[in-house]
Amino acid sequence: MxxxxxxxxxxxxxxSIIESYRVHGTPRQRTLLNLGQDFNLPxxxxxxxxxxxxxxxxxxxxxxxxxxxxxQASQDIMEKLKRKGYDVHDPRDDRDAILTxxxxxxxxxxxxGERVVLKALDLLExxxxxxxxxxxxxxxxxxxxxxxxxxxxxxxxxxTYDWMCERSGILELLHAKRPCDRTLYRIAAGLYAHxxxxxxxxxxxxxxxxxxxxxxxxxxxxxxxxxxxxKGAFLHHGRSKDKRNDCPLVTLAMTLDASxxxxxxxxxxxxxxxxxxxxxxxxxxxxxxxxxxMDAGIATQANLAYLKEAGLNWICVQRTKTxxxxxxxxxxxxxxxxxxxxxxxxxxxxxxxxxxxxxxxxRQAVSDQIITTKRAKxxxxxxxxxxGLTLPRRPKTFAVIERKVGRLVEKYKQVGHHxxxxxxxRAASARRKDSPDASVGV
Numbered sequence: 001m002x003x004x005x006x007x008x009x010x011x012x013x014x015x016s017i018i019e020s021y022r023v024h025g026t027p028r029q030r031t032l033l034n035l036g037q038d039f040n041l042p043x044x045x046x047x048x049x050x051x052x053x054x055x056x057x058x059x060x061x062x063x064x065x066x067x068x069x070x071x072q073a074s075q076d077i078m079e080k081l082k083r084k085g086y087d088v089h090d091p092r093d094d095r096d097a098i099l100t101x102x103x104x105x106x107x108x109x110x111x112x113g114e115r116v117v118l119k120a121l122d123l124l125e126x127x128x129x130x131x132x133x134x135x136x137x138x139x140x141x142x143x144x145x146x147x148x149x150x151x152x153x154x155x156x157x158x159x160t161y162d163w164m165c166e167r168s169g170i171l172e173l174l175h176a177k178r179p180c181d182r183t184l185y186r187i188a189a190g191l192y193a194h195x196x197x198x199x200x201x202x203x204x205x206x207x208x209x210x211x212x213x214x215x216x217x218x219x220x221x222x223x224x225x226x227x228x229x230x231k232g233a234f235l236h237h238g239r240s241k242d243k244r245n246d247c248p249l250v251t252l253a254m255t256l257d258a259s260x261x262x263x264x265x266x267x268x269x270x271x272x273x274x275x276x277x278x279x280x281x282x283x284x285x286x287x288x289x290x291x292x293x294m295d296a297g298i299a300t301q302a303n304l305a306y307l308k309e310a311g312l313n314w315i316c317v318q319r320t321k322t323x324x325x326x327x328x329x330x331x332x333x334x335x336x337x338x339x340x341x342x343x344x345x346x347x348x349x350x351x352x353x354x355x356x357x358x359x360x361x362x363r364q365a366v367s368d369q370i371i372t373t374k375r376a377k378x379x380x381x382x383x384x385x386x387x388g389l390t391l392p393r394r395p396k397t398f399a400v401i402e403r404k405v406g407r408l409v410e411k412y413k414q415v416g417h418h419x420x421x422x423x424x425x426r427a428a429s430a431r432r433k434d435s436p437d438a439s440v441g442v
Contacts, residue, residue, distance in 0.1 A: 015039040017050075017077070033080055045070060053077050057088040109169035113152045118173060121147065124205040133194050141176035142187045157184040199264055200286065206261055216258040217290045219281055219298065221274050223251045238271040253277050255284070275300040282310065291315060308352075318355070325359050336360075371415060378412040378419070398423070 015035040021028055041049060045067075052062065052074035062071060121127070121144060130140045148170050149160035161181050164170050171178060179187075191198065207214065225240055225247035235248035249270025255263040264284045268277060274297050282292070291313040294303075299316035307314050330343035340362045347355040385404060388394030395401060402423045409416035 013037065017053075017081075032086060033077065033084065035077075041070075041073060049074055049077075053081075054088065057081070057086075109172070110152075110167060111169040111173060114148055114168060114170045114173055117148045117151050118144070123209055124202050126202070129198055129201045133190075133197065135190070138177055138179075139187060139190070141171075141174045142179050142183055143191060144174060145170045145176060145179075146184055146187055146191070157188055160184060195265075196284065199262070203257075203261065203263055210259075212257075212259060214257055214263075214288055214290050216293060217263055217285070218256045218258075218293045219253075219278065220295060221251055221253045221268075221272070221277065221298075223249045223270055225249050234267060234269050236269045236271040253281060255281050257290075274298050275303055278303045279306055282307075282312070323357070326357060330359075374412050374415045375418070378408060378415055381408050381412075 014037050016031045017033045017035065018029050019032050021030070048067075049070050052066070052070055055062065056074055056078045126144065126147070127140055130143055135143060145164050146157070146160060149155075149163050149168070152168070153160065153163045155163070158181065161179070161184055165178060170176075223238065223241055225242055225244040226235055226249070227247055234250045237245065237247075238249045238251075239245070240247065240249055251268040251270055251272045253266045253268055253272075255265075257263050264281060266277075266280070266284075278294070278298055289312060292307060293315045296317040296319045299314070299319060304314065304316075326345045328345070331346050332344040333341065334344070335341055340360050342358055342360045344359075345357040347357055349355070382405070385395070385401060389396055395404065405421055405423055409419075409421065
């Protein structure tokens with residue numbers, strides 16, 4: 001029912017719709033809608049108006065002979081009440097309903113992972129490192145938020161900005177101002193400019209907190225590809241680990257300690273030669289003398305000579321064809337952390353180098369299975385070409401068949417050299433070199 005309420009001493013009134021209800025048997029009232037000062041319907045029409053509003057909210061159809069002015073006024077009031085979320089069918093119970101199997105929330109933010117990362121950065125004194133590099137208070141907060149974002153939601157600076165402003169509570173945890181969208185790019189550039197100092201300090205603090213000594217380092221490279229037309233000094237075509245040789249690449253060179261903590265990291269051009277990057281990585285160790293572990297692609301004779309001159313020990317895979325398993329009893333048998341049995345044979349020492357042959361039956365089984373699968377796919381592809389010679393809309397010309405066979409040999413180059421392939425006009429044959437009876441015709 002509209003109720004006049006005095007608003008000032010000039011005896012002007014505003015009108016409101018009041019709803020009565022009870023709490024533990026005691027009558028209460030609450031204001032549902034303020035109608036303002038311009039509500040000019042005569043008082044004797046108020047009950048009729050409220051009846052039209054109640055009937056409309058309950059879904060009752062209005063009668064055709066009802067007053068159009070009252071109907072229009074009731075329609076306006078109903079729309080305003082619905083916009084405010086009023087529902088006449090809501091239970092008027094004074095008890096609070098708790099739904100145990102559902103929850104409704106808005107504008108939620110994550111804070112769990114953020115607290116863990118902030119604690120780790122605090123233990124490593126990341127804030128103090130940035131202070132020594134003349135970062136101001138806001139820049140330190142944004143740098144920490146950027147690092148936390150890269151750990152919990154890896155992505156570009158733009159994606160990190162959306163994450164910290166829309167999905168994370170990192171800014172509230174840091175009591176930091178909200179940055180503009182270009183600020184994170186400048187902060188990232190500042191961190192990259194001081195990357196060597198930051199990496200050295202973080203690794204030193206990690207070693208002090210965990211109390212380990214740097215005895216072994218692992219060094220390797222990987223790369224990722226870029227799409228689009230973006231050009232940059234590091235974007236070059238090379239051998240893609242993702243088999244995307246059509247895209248420019250960027251190389252990441254990383255040195256890890258025995259516990260898996262990053263020691264150094266460097267971004268290199270996509271066509272960087274892996275063996276030529278070892279010297280730079282060793283020079284970044286600041287005179288430490290760990291044992292270097294690397295794969296065969298990096299263990300060139302020049303790199304081994306350099307490590308020897310630097311007084312460093314190393315462990316690597318020999319860059320020669322794998323010899324057969326020795327036919328004598330192994331000198332030692334041990335088990336890896338993954339419970340794989342490994343047999344070891346000493347092959348002698350020369351020029352202060354110790355050569356050891358290691359063999360794992362589990363790894364051998366995996367390798368054999370890979371070779372078997374590739375052979376089956378290669379032979380199936382050859383047979384597919386053979387069947388196509390007698391089927392419509394399949395390649396049949398000599399040049400096309402010869403080109404497709406060459407592509408198959410390149411695609412399955414791990415097993416292609418095991419086959420002797422002869423292509424003649426409208427036919428070809430493939431025969432395994434190590435098994436004369438195993439052949440497939442095309």
